Amino acid sequence: MRITVEELLQRYAAxxxxxxxxxxxxxxxxxxxxxxxxxxxxxxxxIYMKDVNFTGANFRSSRIG
Structure with missing residues (x-):
C-alpha cells in the first residue's frame, strides 16, 4: 500500500x-x-531522514534506497 509521509505522520499521531x-x-x-x-x-x-526517533522500531525485511 502506497502512502504519503503526511498520511503516515497523521496516522501515527492518531x-x-x-x-x-x-x-x-x-x-x-x-x-x-x-x-x-x-x-x-x-x-x-x-527517503531522507534526519533526527528521527526510531527507538523500538521494526525494519525487518524492509528496503531502503
Whole structure:
C-alpha cells in the first residue's frame, strides 16, 4: 500500500503503529518521533531522514534506497 509521509505522520499521531508493507519514497522527514513504529516488509525507497526517533522500531525485511 502506497502512502504519503503526511498520511503516515497523521496516522501515527492518531495512535497507529503498524505500517508493515507500506511503500513511501521521495520524501524528507526530520525531527519527528516514530518510536515503536512497525515498518517491516516496507519499501522506503529514496527517503531522507534526519533526527528521527526510531527507538523500538521494526525494519525487518524492509528496503531502503
Amino acid at each position: 495512535g497507529e503503529r503498524d505500517f508493515a508493507g507500506i511503500q513511501i519514497d521521495g520524501v524528507e522527514m526530520s525531527e519527528v518521533n516514530l518510536s515503536g513504529i512497525d515498518l517491516s516488509d516496507s519499501d522506503l525507497g529514496e
